[in-house]
Amino acid sequence: MQMKPPETPEAATLSREFFTRETIEVARDLLGQILVRRWPDGRQVRAMIVETEAYLGTDDPACHTFEGRRSLRNESMYKLGGTSYVYFIYGMHHCFNVVTRHELDPEAVLIRAACPWPSTPSGRTWNGPAKLCGHLEIDRRLDGVDLTEKEGPLSIEAGPIKPSEGELDFGPRVGVAYAGDAAFWPLRFWLKAFAPQLPHLKLRSS
């Protein structure tokens, strides 16, 4: 069975209110939504988000803003929910995050994997945050853009499934204990129940 994109002529771009909620809720609800990449020449590529990870701000030791760290790199995390945060890592790769909550409340959701949309039998899963950015040509030039802008270079539209309708199961949380102490790791969510309809969906373990 092949899923179709929303029937509505204009798919709804997710609202500001969607992104300013609790980060863990945004991370969960981003599953199944459609990431849209637009180029100046009019080309568009869409992908369904299937794996997310929440980074919980100044108290989260894994978060770039842990204990209030703020620099040129992570400045976008201090902006309003619905802003993009793109960083360059390992001298090689880019990773794309959706900023959540409000100004000066620096939390975000890392987009770890997505499937080309509409789904095709030969489609692939862009699994891994850097691979996703590679395929969608996301780099630092797209850092700080407004994801709620309808015709912007990056935006997020409502997908065909709604978590509130109970159609989704969420993957178990991978607990990682740091050596010695009770530091915690951000929560990660996978899109699982929808997988049968995305035959090429492949999620990484751990």
Place this chain on the structure above:
DNA sequence: CCAGAGATATGCT
């Protein structure tokens, strides 16, 4: 299948 190297930005000690 698994471990290690290498690509080298960024921020912290």
Place this chain on the structure above:
DNA sequence: GCATATCTCTGGC
């Protein structure tokens, strides 16, 4: 100097 929200390639068992 060192660790890291990564990925690909290589060589060993």
